[in-house]
Amino acid sequence: MNPFKKFNMWFNLAKKNHPFDHTAFALGTEDKGVPHIRMVLLKLILEDGFVFFTNLNSNKGSHFRRNKKLSMCFYWESIHKQIRVIGTGRIVDNKTSDDYFNTRPRGSQIGAWASDQSSQIKSYSYLKQREIKFEKRFKGLSVPRPEYWVGIKIEPKEFEFWQQGDYRLHNREVYSLKKKVWKRKILSP
Ligand SMILES: Cc1cc2nc3c(=O)[nH]c(=O)nc-3n(C[C@H](O)[C@H](O)[C@H](O)COP(=O)(O)O)c2cc1C
Secondary structure: OOHHHHHHHHHHHHHHHOOOOOOEEEEEEEEOOEEEEEEEEOOEEEOOEEEEEEEOOOHHHHHHHHOOEEEEEEEEHHHOEEEEEEEEEEEOOHHHHHHHHHHOOHHHHHHHHHOOOOOOOOOHHHHHHHHHHHHHHOOOOOOOOOOOEEEEEEEEEEEEEEEOOHHHOOEEEEEEEEOOEEEEEEEOO
């Protein structure tokens, strides 16, 4: 089976059965040999990749600018499944980022301006002051997308589908892209 097809099947199963946000995944970046992970949300599934949105000036954004290799890990406990993906990140075109930004609630749009993501701030109230500042700036106007706020598409080179089995005999199925063909293998759990 094509791993994208399998991904979609499992993702839809999680959508129906996982009581929490099934779009949340751990995103891995690398910086100076050190791995970093944090949760983000999967917002678009395209034919050739998975898109999340973030601030390009954040820590993850600067890691990504230095090293385009990214990894993803979903875990849906309620359906006993994990999916891991390793791939290459690319910034999506402006229209894709604009279209998604325009669907966000106005408060989140203002928040994207107010938060200089990952930078040190004096206090939480400073952030609230920034929110008020941008509310004033955009009063009566639609909020434009800040140019640093973008979608990043992860184009997979490898998928691992993990299905929990009895007595820790889990089923691990790996698909790797070799010369544009997906090769499948099974790993011992
Ligand atoms: C469930 C969940 C979903 C999140 N979704 C996003 C997201 O889609 N984009 C984002 O930039 N940060 C998201 N965050 C915040 C990140 O985990 C992280 O704190 C932030 O992006 C800064 O990370 P960085 O300093 O490594 O760049 C989310 C956090 C949680 C707990």
